[in-house]
């Protein structure tokens with residue numbers, strides 16, 4: 166039988182990454198938030214704490230669709246501490262279905278953490294030996310007890326292909342959200358460099374360095390022609406993807422002689438010229454002037470994500486120093502609102518990083534204060550028809566804030582789901598477009614559970 170202690174890799178993991186909350190905390194959140202789908206609470210807890218994998222589970226998942234490291238590391242330990250080569254073998258996402266609560270299928274992004282109370286192993290696996298590939302189906306264990314069956318993603322038909330340059334297609338155009346979204350990180354680094362400029366929760370530049378050091382063929386800037394070549398293969402072989410996102414780090418001066426708006430717009434223009442409206446076109450960029458938003462629209466972009474990361478003014482300045490200095494919070498908010506005039510409010514979907522507003526040393530000391538602040542921000546945007554979404558913070562150790570602390574409490578994340586859902590319902594808003602269907606058992610958005618808490622009968626905003 167699988168030994169129900171922490172995974173083999175856990176021994177090398179620094180103490181601060183070890184268990185933050187197990188079954189008791191999960192049961193208590195489920196009892197405290199009976200109006201939330203259990204799926205959403207479990208998903209948030211798995212996202213905030215990450216997952217460890219047994220040798221057998223890794224051997225199984227490696228044969229499917231491994232993590233692509235599509236932009237950040239989204240792991241709780243650096244690659245250098247991964248004792249089982251998890252960076253090449255852990256799955257991109259998993260689904261959870263069944264178990265004691267009869268969970269409807271729930272898609273969860275994988276964040277490697279060998280010391281997590283959540284461990285995936287094969288049923289009946291004996292992991293004491295050097296080779297542990299036996300066993301039955303994968304199961305998610307919590308505190309060593311079986312919780313819910315797991316499914317690993319199959320590799321999409323196009324994943325084995327390479328481009329004419331020899332570059333694997335997965336380095337140019339991986340997909341996430343169970344195949345729904347093609348993720349085009351066309352600029353792999355950020356021009357906000359160092360502690361005084363980078364957003365303090367972000368490891369984009371450090372992740373670039375660690376991936377290169379680990380041998381992954383990351384390039385700083387993807388060529389437009391290679392993106393088109395990759396998408397031509399996907400258009401031929403794939404029917405699952407419904408959307409693509411063009412994104413990357415901030416451009417504070419110029420990149421290849423172009424401003425940030427012009428740089429990202431050129432990819433959208435090339436894609437839409439070659440494959441008009443084949444997928445829903447999305448861009449994640451800073452809050453840019455109206456002329457750039459119009460440029461995006463003219464290029465065929467339908468959804469724009471000018472991510473404000475954190476609502477509170479004081480904490481925005483401390484946690485996003487580069488953004489605060491180069492653009493400023495008031496301008497950022499004003500530009501989000503101006504973008505809504507150009508693209509339509511439902512098509513401007515700014516992200517915030519859920520949980521980072523509680524991180525030491527700048528964070529709110531209590532869950533109530535953190536939620537009160539974020540609630541202000543949600544109401545500010547939602548009353549104008551703009552629906553922010555959130556990504557659950559992964560305390561990445563290569564980021565400034567993630568170096569020596571773990572995630573925000575589960576009560577914060579469950580409270581945020583309730584707050585988000587109730588604010589969204591109060592303003593009678595449609596489900597955001599470009600995320601697939603809403604509702605527990607249907608949602609595919611994998612890095613937070615906001616889509617899982619929307620009433621499945623809520624119509625999706627038309628594009």
Ligand code: SF4
Pocket residue numbers: 354355356357362363364367368369413414415
């Ligand atoms: S702007 Fe901030 S969050 Fe975005 S890539 Fe740069 S450092 Fe990271």
